[in-house]
Amino acid sequence: MARFSQPRSAFGPEALAQLKPIFDDVWKELVSEGVFETATFDEGSTRTRLAYKALTFASTDWTEIQMRQLLLRTFRNEAARRERAKSLGRPDPLLRKPQARNRRSPRGTSPAV
Numbered sequence: 001m002a003r004f005s006q007p008r009s010a011f012g013p014e015a016l017a018q019l020k021p022i023f024d025d026v027w028k029e030l031v032s033e034g035v036f037e038t039a040t041f042d043e044g045s046t047r048t049r050l051a052y053k054a055l056t057f058a059s060t061d062w063t064e065i066q067m068r069q070l071l072l073r074t075f076r077n078e079a080a081r082r083e084r085a086k087s088l089g090r091p092d093p094l095l096r097k098p099q100a101r102n103r104r105s106p107r108g109t110s111p112a113v
Contacts, residue, residue, distance in 0.1 A: 011058065022064055023054050026071045035079045050075070 011019070027050060030036065036046060053074060057067045082092055 011055070015058065018064070019054055019058055022067055022071070023051060026050065026054075026068055026075075029072060030075050033076075035075055 027047065036043075050071065053071055054067065057070055062070065085092060
């Protein structure tokens with residue numbers, strides 16, 4: 001049997017029906033506040049990230065109000081980090097660079113210094 005690196009949760013139709021208004025309310029509030037920059041805004045990927053985070057929070061013991069607050073805070077903080085990096089002339093902190101693989105030297109040799 002395959003093992004997963006993270007625990008998985010399943011949500012029934014009733015639970016998903018309760019999550020939809022939370023998702024919609026948070027989305028509308030973030031868009032109305034102008035949290036997302038329209039020039040660099042990718043609606044599809046952002047909505048996917050919001051849905052993923054909503055499902056992550058739903059698999060814990062958070063209440064609906066706490067989930068709304070956490071989702072709003074998460075995306076507001078991300079927007080603030082991006083704005084700060086932009087004002088300092090730094091690259092977007094949320095774009096991840098591929099990490100270099102740790103290359104091991106063959107046995108008996110030492111890496112060049």
